[in-house]
Amino acid sequence: MKLDTTGLESFASFHGEMDDLHGEFWAPPSFDLPVCADFDGFQKNAIQMVKPAKGTTTLAFVFKEGIIVAAESRTSMGGYVASQNVKKIVEINPYMIATVAGGAADCIFWHRNLGMKCRLYELENKRRISVAGASKLLTNMLYSYRGMGLSIGTMVAGCDEMGPSLYYVDSEGGRLKGSRFSVGSGSPYAYAVLDNGYRYDMPTGEAAELARRAIYHATFRDGASGGVAVVYHVGPDGWKKISGDDVRELHDKYYPAVQVPPEQEMMQVPPV
């Protein structure tokens, strides 16, 4: 389909020869139009964008000495970095922590609500709630809001009478018990490093370094992850924050800049 441009053709007749070299410059102006039904929306529909799912990276795994929970600290709104310093690991009570992924407001509100319910359970039953019980309370609450647009992808980690327990809970109502999870848009990159280096009987220091490295690699490859790599350890005596390292410093530590010797150096020629 071509537009009618006869009104613009007045000068085309002056130039007789139309060899290859001149063709591009002297051809009468005409616009090529894309063949489609809706050409006003053509640019918008050029590529179908899939909405990125939960721009973040969090991970948690169970090992001999307890559970390591790690996350980065960036919030992004589309392409804009809203903050590089957000707390994505929230404390429910002194022996249970949870990660935040998805809607920040949703996660923080429902975790605080869960903390309240856990405390009420303790007062009514004179014993601490198990991690299985706490995650079940959260799941049941989220299931009743299913389909209303909550966006939560959280991991609840704690040590109770059954030993260390890790549950993945999401806003669709899913609840999975497991020993290794990573949630968020950076999770594929974190899984790659985590699965490669994981051993059940690692010492705590090595486990924390594995988690830190996995988060660092996720922040490198994923645009929606960055800021500070935070690592927590949950043991029988409760949780403890191990470290919070800026990923820029981790980059310099893992991949220090190597001075490349120049192939050729320009010599200063002394004036004659």
Place this chain on the structure above:
Amino acid sequence: MSIFEYNGSALVAMVGKNCFAIASDRRLGVQLQTIATDFQRIFKIHDKLYIGLSGLATDVQTLYQRLAFRHKLYQLREERDMKPETFASLVSALLYEKRFGPYFCQPVIAGLGDDSVPFICTMDCLGAKELAKDFVVSGTASESLYGACESMYKPNMEPEELFETISQALLSSVDRDCLSGWGGHVFVVTPTQVQERTLKGRMD
């Protein structure tokens, strides 16, 4: 996210005293995933004329190849280099030719004209020129770049100070953008020399 944010980019050019600087980030991504950290966005047309292209990476490369072709043809015919203003008009015309199926690129052109007067301009993807006397920006980080440049820019800076200013403006702006960054590339051009430097920035 729109087609302009598919690959992510950040470009800025600034005018100094008888010199100019043009800087870009180095990330190539596919939406949120980073593919490469050494993507070239600034290209030399001739010794005193550089063009930076932001937007869709495939159009960046294709448009540069077409412009290089046109400039070489011009050099053969006219036996001289194109003036920056002429080149800007050429780019504008080339972009408007594709009015109903455009190149998804926003160019930033920076050059040194006769008498070493620096020239910078930017245009949208359809070729609307915007000339400026101080700085021009383009890319996904453009809003942050506008803010940073507006506060850091001073007229008549010497090449060293211009390099510092443009580097700081670029690095602080891309830190607020998920889709650009992972280092920087700066060219500072004076009548006698061209300095090309790579910046180390945050890699997240």
